[in-house]
Amino acid sequence: MRDGKTLDWEIGDPEEALTLPSRYFFDPAIYAHEVETIVHRSWHCVCHRSEVPEPGDFVKFDIDRQSVLVVRGDDGAVHAYHNVCQHRGTRLIQERRGQIKRAITCPYHAWSYAFDGTLKTAPRTGALKGFDPSEFSLKAVRVEEYAGFLFVNMDLEATPLAEEAAGAEEAMRPFFRDLDDLVFVEEVDYEIDVNWKVIIDNEIEGYHFQLSGPVHKELAHLIDFKGYSMTPHGKWWDFKGPPKAVETAFGHPVAGAAYQTDWFYNITLWPMTTLYTFPYADVIGTFNKMPLGPEKTLLRFGHYRPKSREPGALSRAVIDWFNTQLGPEDIDLNLMLQQGVHSLGFDQGRYVIDAERSANSEHLVHHFHRLVYEALTGGDAGPDARAETPRAAE
Numbered sequence: 001m002r003d004g005k006t007l008d009w010e011i012g013d014p015e016e017a018l019t020l021p022s023r024y025f026f027d028p029a030i031y032a033h034e035v036e037t038i039v040h041r042s043w044h045c046v047c048h049r050s051e052v053p054e055p056g057d058f059v060k061f062d063i064d065r066q067s068v069l070v071v072r073g074d075d076g077a078v079h080a081y082h083n084v085c086q087h088r089g090t091r092l093i094q095e096r097r098g099q100i101k102r103a104i105t106c107p108y109h110a111w112s113y114a115f116d117g118t119l120k121t122a123p124r125t126g127a128l129k130g131f132d133p134s135e136f137s138l139k140a141v142r143v144e145e146y147a148g149f150l151f152v153n154m155d156l157e158a159t160p161l162a163e164e165a166a167g168a169e170e171a172m173r174p175f176f177r178d179l180d181d182l183v184f185v186e187e188v189d190y191e192i193d194v195n196w197k198v199i200i201d202n203e204i205e206g207y208h209f210q211l212s213g214p215v216h217k218e219l220a221h222l223i224d225f226k227g228y229s230m231t232p233h234g235k236w237w238d239f240k241g242p243p244k245a246v247e248t249a250f251g252h253p254v255a256g257a258a259y260q261t262d263w264f265y266n267i268t269l270w271p272m273t274t275l276y277t278f279p280y281a282d283v284i285g286t287f288n289k290m291p292l293g294p295e296k297t298l299l300r301f302g303h304y305r306p307k308s309r310e311p312g313a314l315s316r317a318v319i320d321w322f323n324t325q326l327g328p329e330d331i332d333l334n335l336m337l338q339q340g341v342h343s344l345g346f347d348q349g350r351y352v353i354d355a356e357r358s359a360n361s362e363h364l365v366h367h368f369h370r371l372v373y374e375a376l377t378g379g380d381a382g383p384d385a386r387a388e389t390p391r392a393a394e
Ligand code: FES
Pocket: 085, 086, 087, 088, 089, 090, 106, 107, 108, 109, 110, 111
């Protein structure tokens, strides 16, 4: 940052720290710096590998002003490119997903690219002085498969995701028993006028769970909060809660239902990819937050089911409930918070963190803010940045 003062924040002991200053949630200069240091340099989940089974199958991923194309090549490998023509910079593909026949062709002057990114044809360039088509291949983006999902990173030097998120796949597998055998069900997008961190802050604390709207209480009723844990592990964190004995969930009988787990399980890979499942649901959800501006974010709720089973009535109810009730209830909370951060009457509050790191504690919010701060300032913010472990789980 050119203006060093803008980033000032005392991270401190989580139990005593003041919250990230409110300008972090709207200041265009801080946002621009986040784009450079976080958006352009982190791993982002695009889709599940089953969404691009054949050569030419693609999924497009947009974040801030960038657009990335993930496409299955003729060689069977998955490739990722910046979604931009090398002639004069037209965006190549507009659709979120689909199948390309033979080549990726620019809609403007029809330059066309093979799935391996090489420029195959470019009309009227045959006699062009010093024109070497091999210098005009699509620009590559890193792509890696992790836990069955495809992630991209625009930083060609990025640490491999498996290394950055070491341990995350092992942690999630017991709760996502069909992780290797998923197919896409549907996704819903909400573009909302909030900073991306507001959404994550809301997602990673249980403090509001039993205090906010009725829909949250409906979920809380299925979880035994005495056994709930929320645990940071460096660049990923998870929270989970064991089941309560219930006969119905989401308006349907639990007996006889197929499900991934009877636990509530939610895991986030830095910075903004969340995978989760609700108790008794036979689906795995993705909950991704793509910043589009300092106060604009695309929320994407995706759902995946085991290949061999259509969602039963309970699981179908969970998808609808999440898309139309829980999601919107959280969006309302986020919008109210975004209004407040501009107030001349607020700058920093307190993280409500208890020694037990209980279900109602905001320690993950502090952990997340620490990671944001470290990314922005290019350093390790403190000795316990990576080692914060909930005491209750020790
Ligand atoms: S901009 Fe793509 S072919 Fe001209």
